[in-house]
Amino acid sequence: MTDDDRVFRALADPTRRFLLDRLFERDGRTLTELESELEMTRFGVMKHLRVLEEADLVVTRRSGREKLHFLNPVPIQLIHDRWIGKYRERQASALAELKTELEKEEAG
Amino acid sequence: MSTMMETKTTQVYRVYIKATPQAIWDAITKPEWTERYGFGGRVEYELRPGGSYRVPTTEAMKRAGAGMGISTPDVMVDGEVIEADPPRRLVQTWRMLMDQATEAEGFTRLTYEIEESGGGVSKLTLVHELEGAPKLAALTAGEREAEGAGGGWSWVLSDLKTLLETGARLGG
Numbered sequence: 001m002t003d004d005d006r007v008f009r010a011l012a013d014p015t016r017r018f019l020l021d022r023l024f025e026r027d028g029r030t031l032t033e034l035e036s037e038l039e040m041t042r043f044g045v046m047k048h049l050r051v052l053e054e055a056d057l058v059v060t061r062r063s064g065r066e067k068l069h070f071l072n073p074v075p076i077q078l079i080h081d082r083w084i085g086k087y088r089e090r091q092a093s094a095l096a097e098l099k100t101e102l103e104k105e106e107a108g
Numbered sequence: 109m110s111t112m113m114e115t116k117t118t119q120v121y122r123v124y125i126k127a128t129p130q131a132i133w134d135a136i137t138k139p140e141w142t143e144r145y146g147f148g149g150r151v152e153y154e155l156r157p158g159g160s161y162r163v164p165t166t167e168a169m170k171r172a173g174a175g176m177g178i179s180t181p182d183v184m185v186d187g188e189v190i191e192a193d194p195p196r197r198l199v200q201t202w203r204m205l206m207d208q209a210t211e212a213e214g215f216t217r218l219t220y221e222i223e224e225s226g227g228g229v230s231k232l233t234l235v236h237e238l239e240g241a242p243k244l245a246a247l248t249a250g251e252r253e254a255e256g257a258g259g260g261w262s263w264v265l266s267d268l269k270t271l272l273e274t275g276a277r278l279g280g
Binding site: 003027028056059061070072073074076077078080081102 | 118119120121122123124206207209210233235249250259262263265266267269270
């Protein structure tokens with residue numbers, strides 16, 4: 001299975017998309033926190049998280065005694081760039097535009 | 109439960125690149141590499157604890173700014189090296205000076221971890237601790253891409269992967 005296959009397979013399930021949505025909302029959650037939002041056994045949630053980890057959509061880090069789950073958007077970015085990236089505009093002028101926007105916000 | 113209420117402000121990015129850890133290390137720390145992907149700034153690293161880190165604003169960024177009648181700072185990003193263990197681990201502080209809002213949020217903490225993963229592939233993990241820096245966090249998460257700010261770390265790492273694996277950069 002290629003990396004892309006793993007990503008699409010992981011995304012082809014509503015529970016796993018739900019878990020990613022929760023992490024998008026707030027990153028760095030424990031299994032216990034994620035489990036509390038689903039009507040599913042702890043084992044079931046672990047299985048889904050493992051598929052997400054294998055696709056690299058979720059990366060775990062230890063923080064003290066806790067294992068925290070983070071949404072890793074890079075695999076989706078790679079898929080995006082494969083078909084959409086070539087239309088991207090130069091970044092330098094983009095940065096300058098953003099600066100203008102931010103300064104407008106501050107003034108306003 | 110207190111842990112559930114705690115606001116987590118760390119972003120984690122991971123990418124697998126068909127390259128040696130040394131090649132990835134060089135691509136992060138050497139200006140002749142950093143000018144070829146992402147925002148294209150030429151980094152200036154003193155790779156020792158307490159050493160300085162700066163990304164001078166590029167001529168292209170300055171020209172673009174001048175064309176729109178706005179001033180760009182001479183240095184776009186600055187910080188300090190906390191730990192440099194080539195080609196495995198780099199820890200540093202990181203502050204975006206592009207505008208007053210991100211400058212005021214102060215220094216954040218950035219960690220690069222590079223590990224061999226077999227088959228000539230290396231795993232690059234970037235951890236950005238963004239406590240107290242919500243504006244910068246939105247920027248690094250790519251939430252301001254529609255306004256032309258670029259796609260944040262995901263985009264930078266995707267571009268880095270493309271450069272190291274194909275020798276070319278993404279469109280643009």
